[in-house]
Each structure stands twice: as C-alpha cells, then as structure tokens.
Amino acid sequence: MSKYRLDYLDELEAEAIYILREVAGQFEKPALLFSGGKDSITLVRLAEKAFRPGKFPFPLVHIDTGHNFAETIAYRDKMIERIGEKLIIGHVQDSIDAGKAIEQTGKNASRNALQTVTLLDTIAANQFDACIGGARRDEEKARAKERIFSVRDEFGQWDPKRQRPELWDIYNGKIHKGENVRVFPISNWTELDVWNYIRREKIELPSIYFAHQRECITRNGQLMAASPFLNMDAEDIIETRNVRFRTVGDMTCTAAVESYAFEIDDIIEEISNSKISERGARMDDKVSEAAMEDRKKGGYF
C-alpha cells in the first residue's frame, strides 16, 4: 500500500499547487511570469503538477530586456516546446521604440528598471487580471510582508499600508476592472528549498547556474559578465573567471559569484555554507536600503 507522508518539500509543493489552482479558479485571464530563472522554472513544474493531464489555464509571459544570457533564451524555447504551452513575449525594446521608456546611459546603465513599463503594457494589452510570479518572502525585507495574493492598482502599484488581511488559506482575488493581482505561490520557500526541490524533481536549469568559465569585469566590487550590453571603458579589465550565477536577470545587473559548483549537489552545499544572501548579488537592490520597496510600489514584480 502506498501511503504518503508530507515532508517539508511536499508541504511547500502542496501549498503552491493549491495557490495555482486558486488562481485558475478565481481569475478570468491569469498569466505566469516567466523569467528563465530557477524560481519561475520551479513554478512551471508546479503548474504541471497542478493541471496535468490538462493544459495550463494560463499562458507564460516573458518580459524580455533584450540583454539576456543566450543560455536563458535557449532554455526557454526548449522548455516551451517540451511543455506545449503558450508563450507571450513583451519586449523592452518595443517600449523604448515607442518612446514609453528611455534607455539609461552611463557606466551603470541597465534595462532592469525599464522592465516595469513593458510588464504593465503587456498586462494591459492582454487584460491579464492575475500574474503569477516566483518571488519569495525570504528574498528581501519588503517582500516579507507581501501577501500571497497582492492587489495592484491600474498603475501596477503596491500599497503596503492597504494590503488585504490574508486569513487561513482563503485568498480573496476579487478586484475592480483595471486592477490586477500578483500571486506568489512560492512565497514561503527559501532559496535552499527551491534548490532542494529542483534536485528532488530533477528539473533541468539554464547552464549559467552552474560553474563555468566566463569573461568578467569587476564593477562596484562585484563580478559582471563582460557583454556588449555593459558599457565598458578602458578602466574595465576583462578577466576569465570561474563563475556561476545565483539569479538569472538582465546581463547588466546580475552579478556572478566565483564558484566551482558544477553539479546541483555542489550548489546546495555552496548555498548552505554561503554567507551572502541571494539578493546580495543584485546590484539593483544596493542603491538604497529601501530600494526594493520603492520598486515594488512602482509595479516591479
């Protein structure tokens, strides 16, 4: 007789599946925001568990800065082919061409902030009423108070003072026209939980998560992948380093860490012993202590 007991990964998985099914049940036009990072890849796996053998009741949406790691895009396209679900791509370049976003200049120029414009436009164009994201509460202080169902106004804004009480596991997805809800099924997971889950489920990841040799420059004390998207000058010295990436974002703002973690077990060990939190490798959070909170209020994921 096969009997199941819930270990902590099962518990987290069951909760996430429950949340995904609530989205399917409560909204007319939901979408799953897919970045190509391990958290959204985990969401795709959870969606398979929630809805198979049926189709996903939502498309995947990728907000493409155009400054991607080539490995991420290759991974994305292969994955979409495997799961046979719909992918909608919102291009930051289109927002720039339409004059809705202005390319930053200078050494630290990045398209990271411009993603918000494209995201909001993509939501409006497709009339999405719920966007599923892979954010976790352990990532950052401001996220620690975010609800599982987080209501945004038509400007995409999050108002931390006007959050709905979220009781038991009853999620209130009622909204007015023009508003939408960001839903975070893996809110209660930590970075290590995600990695342990990926190992358990044998989920394939983009290769940049694993140690490899790459040309890098050192910028503000962090290792950045040398690329045409990064504004470099004579002061920047390119060196080949053994690195991997702990998050997958825009090439201009995702720092690498020196690493010899070639296998998933190495990564789990590396993270278990690591003394730097995941977002510590994100330059976009370093700007000010309240950086994340400000971006969230402005409609960031």
Add this chain to the structure above:
Amino acid sequence: MKEKKHIPNPSQEGIRHHIEMDILKFITAGSVDDGKSTLIGRLLYDSEAILADQLEALHASNRKNDDGSIDLAILTDGLKAEREQGITIDVAYKYFETDKRKFIIADAPGHIQYTRNMVTGASNAGLAIILIDARKGVVEQTTRHSFLVSLLQIPQVVVCINKMDMVDYSEDVFNRIVADYKKLAAKVNINNVTFIPVSALKGDNIVYPSINMGWYLGDSLLSHLENVSIKIDDTSAHARLPVQWVVRPQTDELHDYRGYAGRVSSGAFRVGDSVTVLPSGFSSVISKLEIFDKHPQEVLAGMSVTVHLQDNIDISRGDIIVNSAGRPQLSNLIEADLCWMDTRPLDTTLTYLVQHNTKTVRCKIQEILYKVNINTLEKDYDEDFQLNDIGRIVIKTAEPLAFDPYQLNKANGGAIIIDSRTNVTVGALMLRQSVD
C-alpha cells in the same frame, strides 16, 4: 550548530492521529515594549539564520541599544514607514531553520489597534508565543493576546516571561507569573501551555540554556520549538476536499478523464471510500486518487490531490467532497464569532460576500448577539461593530455552507467576509453552529 538535546520521535507507524509536521508556523504576541522584536531578532541571530550581507547592514545601522550592542529588533522591521515610526504595523514573515525543523514566524504587532493583524497572523499558526514582561506580570494585553489565541484555536502556547535579567533572574517572580497566567488560561480555555523564563536582550533561554537560571530545568525556547509535536487530524470522519478546479483535458486519448482537484483540508481519503458531494448531496465512491504521476491509496490533510469518482456527477468549483460517514453541517443561517477588520463599521443592512473554502456567496449579518471586550473578557451589547471589534453574530448566506464548527475543525470552520463595494476582506468568521 550548537549542541542540542535530541528527543527522538517515537515511530509513528500505525498511530493514526499523530502525524508530525516538518514546518512549524508560529506567531509572536507581544508589543514592542515586551521586547518581542528583540526576541525574534535573538532567535534569528543566535541560531545563525542571518547571512553576512544582512548582518553587515545590521551592524552599519545607527540604531543601537543603550549599552552600544546591536539592536536585534531591526531584523524584523520591514517597511520604510514602519522604520520611520519605529513600530511594526503589519504581519511580517521570517524564515529560519535548524537541523530538526523549518520555521515560519508570523510577526504581528501587539497593540489593540492592530488586533486584526494579530488575528491574521494567528489564523495559520500552529503555535503561539505570548510574551510577558517579568516586571509587569499578567496585564491587560496578556488577556487580549490569550483570548485571540484561544479564539483562533492555536493548538500550542508558549508563554515567554521576558526581561528576567531585570528581576535578578528570580524564580519567585517567574512562579508568581506562571500561577497568575494559569488562572487566565483556564478562563479563556487554553490548554497545553509551556512556560519559559527568558531574556531576549541577554540571550537567556532563547537558543542557549541560561547560565543565570539554574533553577529552570526545561528547554530553551528554540529547543522547545524544535521538539514540540504538532499533530494533524487524519481521521476519515473529518475528510474534506473543497473542489478548486475540475481537470478535463478533453483530448481524444483522455476523453473521459474527469478529475476533481483540490487540497485535502482535513482528514484522510482512501480509494473505495464512500463520499458525498455538498451542497448537492450526491454520493459516490472514490475510484482513484492522483498526485501528479503518483496514485496513492490514501491521501491526507494538506495534500493537493486529484480525486476520481465512480459515478459521473455534476461537480464544480465551490463544492466540497466529504466522507459520507462524517458529514459537516449544511446551513444558510449560522452562528459565528466575527472579527471586524475594516475601518468602515459593519452594516447589518448591507449585503456582503462570504468566502468559505472555494465557495463565495452573498450574505448578510442578520444579528449581532454581543461583542467581547477583549481586554476584560466582558460581554458588551453595544451594536456598533467597528474595526478590531470581536463578537458573536448570526450570518445568513444566499446558499448553504457545508461547514464544521471552528473549534472542532479549523480547516472547514473559517471564512472571510468581503465588502463587494471595495472588494476588501473586512471580516474573519469562526463558524460555530447552524441556527434552526
């Protein structure tokens, strides 16, 4: 990590009512003055749950204790507005783990104006830590916090008597407060209380056993949290599955596939069980259970599953599948405890929405029976139901709800009220019984 007393879990094989959870969610009740944030900060700091860059930010902060040591309370502060005002205004979630268990802390503010936040945090908690200032003993807010813990039916309670360093680590002070608290616990119907004397500021009995209180022989707080047993009810009599989604691929090869997807909210289902679908009342037998690619013979509370029935009956989201031998109450006139959570007062003439499990229907609060003064526990017959008020009401719903009394089955006894004008969640309901 550090050395800890290891209490092995006895084998659970064959014991049907003792399934251990591996994640413990707990709430801390207390106010800034009781050192609540310091206690959480100490728990995180001493259990080495703080990473280097967060620690760096902590040391770089300008906020220090009077003696110049780092103010650990900063670790639980979240939002800018809160930092400016120096208070916690919302529920913040913190995560840490030890070798034995994973923990989620719901850090809720303790002042009376934030009662709704505490109710929110308490709704999901498996354990509550109630903080008492050793210098002050059992005070009004202790009564309030204990009442809420009891109302929300948090199964385990730990009373931390804090600031023991300020009372010379006195055993007499501790014993006096324990005796006082036991009287209160009896009054509000709380069982299972563990008392721990601590100093969050100095670190006594939080993670490490105190060297200042040799008279205390119990566990440190962390050790208790690691070993406390949190059980779930997995009897088939209470088997409940609110249907969230019907999986119907409608492809050629899966033409007849029809699976009812949902999370078992309580109890256990087995293949072959006779089940009833409510509110329709149709019965059938479970033909297959699925968890993605697995086909277990039995599924338990907490699991997200897909159920197949022998008969083709009309089931949709909002229905609940229950064991035929243990049916919930089915009623559209229900007595309930209510916590009001909106700045607009309750309006008994207005139609609201009630969301119970996956079902949302119109409702009215037909009658306010009484309110409770949660500081004194006295009943109040004032009919004005404002933000943070708690009391007993009768709710009338447009369609019957299939519920269990909250005291017997939390998972199927809680519901929320939504104001259909604003779509905001305005009330928490603990359903009690059908009114004839």
